[in-house]
Amino acid sequence: MKVAVMGAGSWGTTLAKVFADAGCRTTLWARRAEVAQEINEQRTNSRYLEQVQLPEALEATADAAEALDGAEIVVLGVPSQTLRSNLNEWAPMISNNATLVSLAKGVEKGTFKRMSQVIAEVSGAAPERIAVLSGPNLAREIALEQPAATVIACEDHNRAQLVQAALSAPYFRPYTNTDVVGAEIGGACKNVIALACGMSVGRGMGENTVAMLITRGLAEITRLGEAMGADPRTFAGLAGLGDLVATCTSPLSRNRSFGERLGKGGTLDDAREATHGQVAEGVTSSQSIHELAKLQGVEMPITTAVYAVCHKGVDVGDTVAALMGRSKKPE
CATH class of the missing domain: 3.40.50.720 (NAD(P)-binding Rossmann-like Domain)
Structure with missing residues (x-):
């Protein structure tokens, strides 16, 4: 071969x-x-x-x-x-x-x-x-x-x-x-959630916060995937939860490391320098996925928050407050 x-x-x-x-x-x-x-x-x-x-x-x-x-x-x-x-x-x-x-x-x-x-x-x-x-x-x-x-x-x-x-x-x-759709949606969206996890670590937040972001991140990824015809079971497997956990928790993950630098108050240029001149895929993807979610009528609050930090100049601390202040609802 x-x-x-x-x-x-x-x-x-x-x-x-x-x-x-x-x-x-x-x-x-x-x-x-x-x-x-x-x-x-x-x-x-x-x-x-x-x-x-x-x-x-x-x-x-x-x-x-x-x-x-x-x-x-x-x-x-x-x-x-x-x-x-x-x-x-x-x-x-x-x-x-x-x-x-x-x-x-x-x-x-x-x-x-x-x-x-x-x-x-x-x-x-x-x-x-x-x-x-x-x-x-x-x-x-x-x-x-x-x-x-x-x-x-x-x-x-x-x-x-x-x-x-x-x-x-x-x-x-x-x-x-x-399930090609599910594998691709999981792979694209997990980079955005990893940025959010990195930002939280950069702000000095602990494991509870990271676990919350991973779990709620998986929920919004699954919502988008299902709206696009993916099999929801894919998101419980290696291409969903497995990829998400590895990317959100490992210091080897460029997206997580990039987000951590942003959480510490760095700019996109600072974060790029810290990752050897490479922009994390999640930075660009956050905009595309944010707009795709709007077209699909799917609510993705963590993705929206990352998009706001990376493309609208919103402070990381303000996005945390906005996420925690959202209206109460059943899980």
Whole structure:
């Protein structure tokens, strides 16, 4: 099985390692030639996965055509807001029967499309060829071969099983699901809730507050997912609660760390500097999901609060007061 992983960030590099460890012929595409050279010559990607040794079987290239040539599984590991532009360039090079796997977790700004919808629109691939990978998958832990699991969601269960087999390594256990909508909504929204959890920690709040945000965050994610046709059971699984807990509680989570810096009074630029110049996906997603929720007629108060901090300049302390002062209702 030949696999192309497009994107050599921490998660793309980690997944490429997993595919290679699972026995697939794996090529990792890096935007910068020096990153590909380091991977090939030193077996490391020091910018994103410091002190992690990559397998000899993993090849890297800065040539997209070389990576995609003959690939039966194409893993799209670029950020959600750049997926469309990248895929426009790559689509003509992708095999007509390749399975496309999305790693991006977000809702496209302006169009409010899920990533699988963007992939279908740009590539012309039928939805049955598009899979989504989601779960409690902190890249560094998996790169260090700590046991973890994930969900491969695809409308075509046979394709989901194909990816499952290609990605099954001794330390990594994939499950299958056909609820693509649920997996994508869970994956996009959890980044926003993780920002809220980080903000609360930055303000000096404790575990009760974080538990409240996770639990009520899951409730609003489920409301949005159900309104869009998702199976509510998905949100009780790895792609829902599992991903949410990992992202909201771990210091390895960029969204949580970004939110913590905001909670301590930092600006978006301060938080970006603290996360090595990277903007957390949840910052952009908070606007897209806030607007999507309005279109769906779904109330998402935590998402609205994060949107207000990130895009309207509202103080974190004011959003806490607003959330706690909402009208009383049954759970």
